[in-house]
Amino acid sequence: MATLPQAFADLEPYADWALPSERDRFAKRLASSMDELQAFYDAAFTRLCDGVEYLKGVSLDDIGEQDRNLLWLLCSLVTVSFPVEVWRQPRVPDSGASSIDVVVEPVP
């Protein structure tokens, strides 16, 4: 069964990025190589404009599972945009041992 809406079937290979918590999205980023992040970014960023138009028509109150997965996948794109567009590494530079963890976040 498809994880994502039909129109975004080309992103199915990256469906493991559809993670509902920022904590998990950030952990997956740190556990990935730059090649993996770049591959996901390239595939998802190409579809971002379509994703924006699609999600504009999606209400959060009665959001379906596939739409929800698309939202989480694009939230992961946001998470990996920093290493790919700015840092050139998975970690925030000079962030050393520090961590900032989410404790309250909206669902979805």
Next chain:
Amino acid sequence: MAHFTKPAEGSWTEHFGLGTEPVSYDDSISPEFYEEERDAIFRRTWLNVGRVEQLPRKGSYFTKDLDAARTAIVVVRDMDDVVRSYHNICRHRGNKLVWQDYPREDTKGVCRQFTCKYHGWRYDLAGNLTFVQQEEEFFDLDTSRFGLVPVRTEIWEGFVFVTLDPDAVPLARYMGRLGADIEGYPFHLMTQKHTYRAEVASNWKLFIDAFVEFYHAPVLHAKQATEEESRKLQRHGYEALAYDIDGPHAMVSSWGGMSPPKDPSMVKPIDRVLRSGLFGPWDAPDIGDLPPGLNPSGHPAWGLDSYLFFPNFMLLVWKPNWYLTYHYWPTSYHTHIFETSLYFVPPANAYERLRQELAVVTFKEFGLQDANTLEATQMMLETGAVSEFPLCDQEVMLRHLHRTCRRYVAEHRGEPSRTTVRVPAAS
């Protein structure tokens, strides 16, 4: 090379009469001074512990560890819709009354009464002791004398504050002129909340220092802008639109050209597509009229007002109609827990949720850089190799914060000080 007008005295620092000499950071590396701060500051001021939205109905409660103030409390909306706080201790033998699994972790929930896990003593939400297990085994037990110990609780603009000082001035007066300036802001409309927490290896004041000056931003966060933009930002440096100080509190009003940027190439590709970023989503929701105290200089390039309500509560109101809070909860002289919550108008659709996510996550990337810098600062301050540090005019709020802390401590010691801490006048 001033871009924005300064006061007639030539600087903000001199305008507020804070002196221009280098500043000692002994107040940030001393276990003894921290112990004094706990009594002189954290047990004497109003502390923000949350918002009314965390107590949506009768019986809603949350607990809050106030280690710096030497206690832990439970805050509850009682059956008469009154928000009350109590020391979180059972009157029988001192067990922590409300907790789940881990005594040192905060919890929340909804209940009709509090029941102690140890011997089953029960209290109603107004704090009365209502049930004692095997009451007949006790000796002349007057249950009316064994209610929960209340903590003074007042609400300002939906923010719940407590104080351990029975003689503290009423909260609205404590918030002073700066508080009055933003009264009426529609905080209640912004119920979409993201909260982050970090354990930081520095004195609590050092993180406030980092967030009450933007002098560091063009340098520490240089890589977050495009290269060309970054060079331009460093060349210009940073100047605030305006500063203000009232009693122990202070604020900075800043420009914010990034929401939206003048030139889209200044920001990251994903920011351009989602029309969002560090300054929030670029298309602001309609929230009606705003209080006249915002953007005190009336500058068209205004981006945010950032308030420090002494001692440890910061409130940042952003031009694109959202706000965030910072709290710094000391756990020792060189450690503290940092909490930040970002509040938005609930998204109308999934796209708006996505662009709020970008604002939140951008903030986290900046925060991670800031937090690690603090550990590096604390480490070297503690060497004592250098004891005095020059602060520039854009660091006027730091100068005021450390001075205010030293004055509270001096006053608590009973030392005569040239100028006593001024409680804000009634507005």
